[in-house]
Every structure is written in structure tokens, then in C-alpha cells.
Amino acid sequence: MEGESRTTAFGKANGDTSLLENAKSYESYFQIDKVLGGVRLLSVANKDPVHDEHLFIVIHQAFELWFKQMLFDMESIIKIFDSTPAREEKHMLTVTQRHLLKSASGFQSFQFRLLENKIGIREEDRIKHSNKSYIDMLETESSKETLRQSAKDKTLFSVVQAWLETIDEIDSEFWQRYVKAAEKSADKASFQGVIDKDIYESDHEKGIRRLSHKAFKGGLRISHMRDEPGYCLPYKVLSLLTDVDGLIMKWRYDHVLMVHRMIGSKTGTGGSSGYQYLQSTVSDKYRIFIDFFNMSTFLIPRRDLEAVKDTEVLKFLK
Numbered sequence: 418m419e420g421e422s423r424t425t426a427f428g429k430a431n432g433d434t435s436l437l438e439n440a441k442s443y444e445s446y447f448q449i450d451k452v453l454g455g456v457r458l459l460s461v462a463n464k465d466p467v468h469d470e471h472l473f474i475v476i477h478q479a480f481e482l483w484f485k486q487m488l489f490d491m492e493s494i495i496k497i498f499d500s501t502p503a504r505e506e507k508h509m510l511t512v513t514q515r516h517l518l519k520s521a522s523g524f525q526s527f528q529f530r531l532l533e534n535k536i537g538i539r540e541e542d543r544i545k546h547s548n549k550s551y552i553d554m555l556e557t558e559s560s561k562e563t564l565r566q567s568a569k570d571k572t573l574f575s576v577v578q579a580w581l582e583t584i585d586e587i588d589s590e591f592w593q594r595y596v597k598a599a600e601k602s603a604d605k606a607s608f609q610g611v612i613d614k615d616i617y618e619s620d621h622e623k624g625i626r627r628l629s630h631k632a633f634k635g636g637l638r639i640s641h642m643r644d645e646p647g648y649c650l651p652y653k654v655l656s657l658l659t660d661v662d663g664l665i666m667k668w669r670y671d672h673v674l675m676v677h678r679m680i681g682s683k684t685g686t687g688g689s690s691g692y693q694y695l696q697s698t699v700s701d702k703y704r705i706f707i708d709f710f711n712m713s714t715f716l717i718p719r720r721d722l723e724a725v726k727d728t729e730v731l732k733f734l735k
Contacts, residue, residue, distance in 0.1 A: 484528035491535045491573060498576035527560040534567040536661075537574025542624070542702040546694055574705050577658065578628055584635030584651070591638050598721045611637075611715050628708045640712050641722070659709040669699050 456474050460467035530551055543551055552561050585592070599608035610616050617630045628636065636655060643652035677692045701707055 481526065481528055484526065484532055487532055488528060488535065491532065495535070495571055495573055495576050498573075498580050499571060527555055527564070530555070530564055531567055534564060535570075535572055536665075537572035537705045538703060540568060544694065544697045544702075573658075574627070577706075578632040581632035581635035581639075582629065584638055585631050587638075591641075592634055594722055594725045595637070595641075595717065597725045598717050599715075601725070602717065602721070608715060624702075626708055626711075627705070633708060636709065636712060637715060640716060641719070655709055655712075658706045662704050662706045662709070666699065666704060669695070669703070673699060 455478060456471065458466070458470050458474070460470045540550075545551075546554065552564050555561050555564070596612050599605065599612050602608060610620060611630075611633065614630050617626065617633070620626045621629070626633070639648055639651045639655060642648040673692065673695045676695055680691055682692050704710070
């Protein structure tokens with residue numbers, strides 16, 4: 418409403434008339450003077466100018482703006498998944514139209530750490546620097562408190578998991594056919610880790626699998642039924658989430674190579690151990706939706722699932 422201002426997780430969104438009246442030009446609307454005025458070269462202030470410092474600052478400030486956009490989109494998507502009516506197919510179009518991943522950097526970047534938490538990285542999976550939590554590396558207490566709270570809030574992973582659990586509730590008959598087909602498979606042993614709930618939950622406790630068994634079954638159903646009506650968009654959502662995970666890991670790896678090339682094994686500018694620390698983050702522990710990558714391991718040919726169904730029909734007819 419006009420004249421109303423509201424505060425979000427990303428700052429104050431002011432809707433008063435004075436602001437609208439002032440936004441009459443490109444410069445005033447985008448507040449170009451504030452954006453460009455934020456480039457302050459310490460090397461110049463210390464009377465020892467370094468040409469590359471300007472590029473270094475501009476790139477990282479641009480990353481922070483992209484973080485802001487990614488957090489804005491992430492919060493919106495979490496709300497969509499967390500609202501039951503919003504899980505309808507028409508709302509899934511909103512999810513699949515968003516582009517979450519851009520360039521990112523910064524060991525001490527508050528927004529990057531907040532983004533990691535909102536996606537669903539767990540505290541126990543993080544690599545510590547000098548035996549310190551990533552939160553302790555931040556400067557202000559307000560940033561630290563926000564991150565502590567974000568670690569307790571719902572994440573993209575948690576709301577996607579809840580959504581997949583509802584998929585499993587739709588039809589238990591699919592899972593029954595899947596188990597029978599897996600037991601008839603020549604490679605039966607490879608399926609035991611998912612069809613045996615006790616084995617699965619044991620792996621889940623160890624961190625080998627992230628999704629709950631119920632959510633995994635929902636994802637497996639979507640993957641098998643992806644070309645059936647009602648499953649095309651859910652499968653696209655899973656594919657896009659897999660893309661996000663893959664692109665984040667690709668970015669982490671590219672960042673490792675860049676840092677190694679630029680500073681070798683020296684200490685990083687943020688006080689981290691540079692290359693060695695970054696290299697340690699390129700691991701499966703930082704892959705939020707790794708279960709989606711593993712899903713193809715447990716796909717069963719459609720003909721085998723149908724064969725089980727046909728056999729059951731024949732028994733019924735007899």
C-alpha cells in the first residue's frame with residue numbers, strides 16, 4: 418500500500434510517496450551514487466596504489482548483490498514449497514522459472530553463509546577453519562545471531578523433503594511393485610540399501626543419505642513416472658535442484674583453481690588457509706541434493722515394473 422514501509426530479511430522496503438517521486442531518473446532509481454561510491458581503494462588511501470585492487474573490490478561487491486538476489490529468490494521458493502496449496506502444479510511453474518545460481522565468493526561473506534544455510538548445508542558437514550565455526554569468523558554480533566537463527570529455520574532442503582514425503586503418500590502400490598521388481602532383479606543386492614528401511618535409516622544416521630526414506634521413495638516415484646501426466650513438472654523441479662547443486666560444486670571447484678593459481682598455498686585474504694581450505698569444501702558433504710544424483714542408481718526399467726503388475730493381474734484373474 419502507498420505510504421507503507423516494511424522490513425524484510427534483506428532490509429527495508431520503503432513505499433512512501435517521497436521515494437517514488439525522487440525516482441525520476443536512472444541515477445536516482447538505481448542509487449548509482451551509492452553503488453559506485455562504495456569502491457574505496459585502501460592501497461590509494463595508504464599512498465601505495467595497486468591497480469588490480471579496483472577490479473578485486475568491484476567483483477566482490479557484484480557478488481554480494483547477486484547473493485542478495487539469490488536470498489530473495491530462495492526465501493520465496495521456500496515459502497512456495499512450505500505452503501500446501503502452493504504445491505499444486507501451477508505454482509511449480511514459479512519455482513522452475515527462477516534462476517538461483519550466479520557467481521559467488523567470500524570466506525567471510527555473511528550473505529554467502531546465509532545462502533548456504535537456506536539451501537540446507539548442515540553444521541556437522543562444514544569444514545572448520547582453525548577449529549572455529551564459520552559463524553565465529555564473522556565480524557558483527559548481529560550477523561552471527563542471524564546465521565545462528567537461519568541454521569534453525571526451514572531450508573530449501575527441508576521443505577523439498579516434506580514435499581517429497583507427500584508424493585510417497587499418494588499411492589503405496591507403486592512402492593510395493595518396486596520392491597517386488599527389485600527382488601527379482603539380477604542385481605538384487607544393489608537395491609537392498611533402499612528397499613530395506615533399516616539399512617537406509619542406518620545410512621541416513623551416518624550422513625550417507627540425506628533424504629528421509631519416505632522422501633526418497635517419493636523422489637523415486639517421480640523419477641520413474643516422469644513421463645506420466647502430473648509428474649512432468651515435479652521431475653523438472655528435481656532436475657533443476659540437481660542442476661543448482663551441480664553448479665554450486667562447479668563454482669567451488671573453479672574457485673579453488675583460481676585461488677591456487679593466484680596465491681598458491683598462501684593464506685587467503687579472508688584469513689582462511691586459502692587453497693587447502695577451499696579444496697576441502699569440494700566434497701560430497703557440501704552437496705545438498707546428492708540423493709538426486711544417486712537416484713538413477715536405483716531406477717528399474719519400466720518393463721520390469723509392468724511385468725510385476727501384469728503378474729498380479731493374472732493371479733487376480735485366476
